[in-house]
Amino acid sequence: MQQQDFTTLCAVCHELEHLVVPSRFVKAQQTNGTTIHLGLRTITTQVWLELSWAAEAPRFHPSLPPPRQGSGSTLAQQLRHGLHGLALVALQQPPWERIVQLDFSKRPGAVVERKVVLELMGRHSNLFLLDATDRIRAMGRQVKPQQSRVRPLGCGDQYTAPPPAPGRCPRQEESCTSWQQPMELTPLPLAQALWQCHGGVSPSLARQLCRAAAIETTACVTNLTPAQWQSLHSQWQIWLAALETGQFQFHLDGHQGYQVWPTQAKRGRGNPPCQSLGLALAAFHHHHLRCNSLQRDQQRLDQHLRKALGREQRLRDEVQHRLAAVGDHITLQRQGDRLMCCPQGRRSGLSRLLVADPMGGAGEYIPLDPHKTLLANAQQLYQKARKLRRSRQVLESRLEHHNQRLVRLQSAHDQLSLHWPSATPDDQEALLVELDQELHEMDLGPKRPSTPPARTTVARPLQLSSPRGLRLLVGRNNRQNDRISLQEARPGDLWFHAQEIPGSHVVLKVSEATGAEPEDLQAAADVASYFSRARGSGSVPVVTTETCCLQRIPGAGLGVLRFRESRVIWGHPDAAVALLPSKAP
Secondary structure, three states: OOOOOHHHHHHHHHHHHHHOOOEEEEEEEEEEOOEEEEEEEOOOOEEEEEEEOOOOOOEEEEEOOOOOOOOOOHHHHHHHHHHOOOEEEEEEOOOOOOEEEEEEEOOOOOOOOEEEEEEOOHHHOEEEEEOOOOEEEEEOOOEOOOOOOOOOEOOOOEOOOOOOOOOEOOOOOOOHHHHHOHHHHOOOEHHHHHHHHEOOOOHHHHHHHHHHOOOOOOOEHHHOOHHHHHHHHHHHHHHHHHHHHOOOOOEEEOOOEEEOOOOOOOOOOOOOOOOOHHHHHHHHHHHHHHHHHHHHHHHHHHHHHHHHHHHHHHHHHHHHHHHHHOOOHHHHHHHHHHHHOOOOOOOOOOOEEEEOOOOOOOOEEEEOOOOOOHHHHHHHHHHHHHHHHHHHHHHHHHHHHHHHHHHHHHHHHHHHHHHOOOOOHHHHHHHHHHHHHHHHHOOOOOOOOOOOOOOOOOOOOEEEEOOOOOEEEEOOOHHHHHHHHHHOOOOOOEEEEEOOOOEOOEEEOHHHOOOOOHHHHHHHHHHHHHOEOOOOOOOEEEEEEEHHHEEEOOOOOOOOEEEOOOEEEEEOHHHHHHHOOOOOO
16 A cells, blocks of 8 residues: 655645644544544534554545544543644644644644644654643654664653655756756666655655656666656656645555646546545545455454364364274173173183184184183173263264364355455455354354444345346355355245355345246356355356255254255356456456
């Protein structure tokens, strides 16, 4: 995700100067450990500012009203106490620095009593609340001497600005020849030379300048022609003119980036005038931060699921080993019976005895306890046989338990990996919630926080359409598989699943139409084969039956069903791609 650089900060400050200066401070909320929201009241409306010093995405921009949480944090209380009754009277940004300073006083023109300084510098980002003498009253994070030898800071210290940004300060009146000379001294790629030789230039801005001038970012500065230098200098002048006049426009630049200054190609194609640049930037950050958070949660749950699978596999192998170690109780029972048939039953002192088979078969040597009689040895063999018989029954039921849990965990893992890439962020969040609930039902989930956040997302199965318009329901996890196959199924609906292969349940809603044609059945089989572990195969056998023939298996988990009768249709995973919304041409 693109970081907020000097140019973006200039655009946001330029917009906010006309929007919130002056305005009265109302409220402060800390929505997470590295983000503060300030509520400001203007004459006509209330505006929220988002100030974040997160290393992943430090940012400053207006935002929509945040959730009502975090007002009781220590930093929020310090800001509310320090800024109570004050008004925002000025926004200041040092030249070519990613720093913004918010000045607060009792009224415009009065002495500044408090300052909020936000430094947007990657992992060194921070937030400070200063008094009139620039002494630190509160801060986002303490900077200890072992963390920084250049500028250690703490509450009560005198605030000092960070070291100035390296590089030359850009000047609009500078000629093309004078501007390009410092960059030609070292044979570097053009984009790298731009942001290393000039202050206020970020890697993203350097790439945008090169793309606007139609020059490769990896081109060496020593290989550029005079015409290319001139084209690049023209874009440089456009950028400086945008900073000077405040003419900014928000453009999405691919999936992971954006641009706020208008190049020659994009002039006149910006966002509509009614759309706020700051709110567009907030939406960009919110979307990508949410996607990143969901990806981290998915990786965390996936790792936990893999550990649970490994643990269940070890437990099952241990039970199998113990079951194999348990001797055959039938053999002990037979040996006891043969000893009971011996005429010298009270005889003792033997360590082993060859006993004939009463049925005329071959004899058998039986080990004995020499201190016990033959009858006592027979009783000991009977006792061992009964104990082994009970142990085998317990171990076999435990082995079945572990096998069912392994099937359930493996199915959950496979379906998460199959559906995650094509799901929307809302669906991804719902998948994670349901997977977390399923793991906790099995007493395998990670520890939850004492106050879990409220989840309003409702998980729904994937809905597709067959060639003739019939609905296709695809379960994304075990819970949804069970729901669409048994609870939401109606008489006449058809059920599809890859034969003896982990995958999703697919239900063709024939009950909503007069009937299903062969192309509808083939489409459902293709979808069932696509959302299975055999997705990479050319053709996959798919079992289909009416939903009325499905039954739960007693003692099995969700989504584990059996059926009375079925037939097989060969599904083709590649043919299902055209039915997916995100894959449709």
